[in-house]
Amino acid sequence: MWKFRFMVTESKTESTFGGPAQPLISVSGVRHSFGGLLALDNVSFDVQPGCIKAVIGPNGAGKTTLFNIISGLIKPDEGQITFRGKPITGLPPHRIGKLGLSRTFQNLSLFENMTVLENVMVGAHRRSRSGILAAVLHFPRQRREERETREIALRHLEDVGLEDRADLPVGVLSFGQRRLVELARALASDPEVILLDEPASGLNTWETINLGKVITQIRDRGVTMLLVEHDMSLVMDISDHIVVLNFGEHVAEDVPEAIRSNKNVITIYLGGDFDSASD
Ligand SMILES: Nc1ncnc2c1ncn2[C@@H]1O[C@H](COP(=O)(O)OP(=O)(O)OP(=O)(O)O)[C@@H](O)[C@H]1O
Numbered sequence: 001m002w003k004f005r006f007m008v009t010e011s012k013t014e015s016t017f018g019g020p021a022q023p024l025i026s027v028s029g030v031r032h033s034f035g036g037l038l039a040l041d042n043v044s045f046d047v048q049p050g051c052i053k054a055v056i057g058p059n060g061a062g063k064t065t066l067f068n069i070i071s072g073l074i075k076p077d078e079g080q081i082t083f084r085g086k087p088i089t090g091l092p093p094h095r096i097g098k099l100g101l102s103r104t105f106q107n108l109s110l111f112e113n114m115t116v117l118e119n120v121m122v123g124a125h126r127r128s129r130s131g132i133l134a135a136v137l138h139f140p141r142q143r144r145e146e147r148e149t150r151e152i153a154l155r156h157l158e159d160v161g162l163e164d165r166a167d168l169p170v171g172v173l174s175f176g177q178r179r180l181v182e183l184a185r186a187l188a189s190d191p192e193v194i195l196l197d198e199p200a201s202g203l204n205t206w207e208t209i210n211l212g213k214v215i216t217q218i219r220d221r222g223v224t225m226l227l228v229e230h231d232m233s234l235v236m237d238i239s240d241h242i243v244v245l246n247f248g249e250h251v252a253e254d255v256p257e258a259i260r261s262n263k264n265v266i267t268i269y270l271g272g273d274f275d276s277a278s279d
């Protein structure tokens with residue numbers, strides 16, 4: 001079942017006892033090299049629960065590497081990631097997924113020979129007790145779980161506005177719709193946080209505006225969003241907080257209005273024209 005979680009925005013991070021709220025994710029001193037190339041150099045920042053936090057920076061800044069480290073695909077050379085205060089550095093991706101962290105990929109990773117609904121059901125199966133293999137065996141409990149999984153998947157297709165495409169092969173959808181299917185699949189695992197790697201890449205203007213609305217609605221239900229994105233108008237419109245990377249270094253972190261006028265950030269983005277800095 002979709003759980004409605006309390007929304008705690010970045011501006012409301014004081015706990016009921018007056019102290020700062022515990023970050024949902026904490027990235028601390030993360031360093032990682034590929035051979036001789038330093039992809040991330042001592043990067044630290046926190047993600048507060050219930051916010052949209054964007055990670056921006058030019059191509060090769062280390063954004064996807066950072067996502068791969070947070071989600072367990074890469075073990076960093078140095079540094080720590082905590083999730084709800086507990087260290088998760090080096091845990092395998094499926095363990096991190098079970099803790100409540102889900103993600104989408106820069107390059108779409110859908111099952112082309114399956115329907116839209118089946119693709120989303122894969123996400124929901126990650127939290128079922130039986131798993132996909134047991135479902136294939138069709139024991140009564142598995143049949144019941146299968147039915148529930150379909151209902152969950154349909155509900156999340158509704159969240160992204162694609163319920164009327166449920167039974168179509170995913171391959172016939174537009175690129176923008178396929179990105180929404182990936183988002184619905186991430187939602188179906190009932191995550192506390194979703195990492196979105198360039199969700200607007202390849203989308204037209206209308207699709208991007210729609211995506212922004214969908215991401216904001218999901219945040220408003222209390223799911224924290226960590227967003228890597230090159231589309232600066234989308235980032236500025238929907239983010240609560242932004243961290244900027246450049247050549248693997250953390251160069252700035254602030255609310256969108258402050259990032260927009262940050263001199264270092266303006267220099268990094270095309271030597272001054274920040275608003276046209278969309279890829
Ligand atoms: N598997 C790898 N092997 C070697 N080098 C890599 C690998 N993955 C990333 N890199 C390098 O690490 C650096 C950071 O890459 P990364 O993909 O994290 O950047 P990014 O900020 O996501 O860029 P983009 O905006 O283009 O997606 C780049 O110089 C890249 O070439």
Ligand SMILES: [Mg+2]
Pocket residue numbers: 063064065106
């Ligand atoms: Mg990337």
